[in-house]
Amino acid sequence: MRAWGRGSLGSLLYRRALGEAVATALAVRDGAPSTGPAPTYAQVQSLVDGPGVTCR
Numbered sequence: 001m002r003a004w005g006r007g008s009l010g011s012l013l014y015r016r017a018l019g020e021a022v023a024t025a026l027a028v029r030d031g032a033p034s035t036g037p038a039p040t041y042a043q044v045q046s047l048v049d050g051p052g053v054t055c056r
Contacts, residue, residue, distance in 0.1 A: 024034045 020036070027034045
């Protein structure tokens with residue numbers, strides 16, 4: 001079993017999101033289909049509009 005220790009999950013999530021954004025931009029530029037699932041606008045909006053959250 002591997003011991004992972006402490007680390008910043010926020011940094012990992014940011015770097016993965018940035019990597020996927022760059023890969024998608026390059027695919028669009030090259031006329032290739034983007035890969036992997038993407039949340040719908042409604043799914044993203046439901047995360048933003050959680051209980052007690054107002055972003056308008």
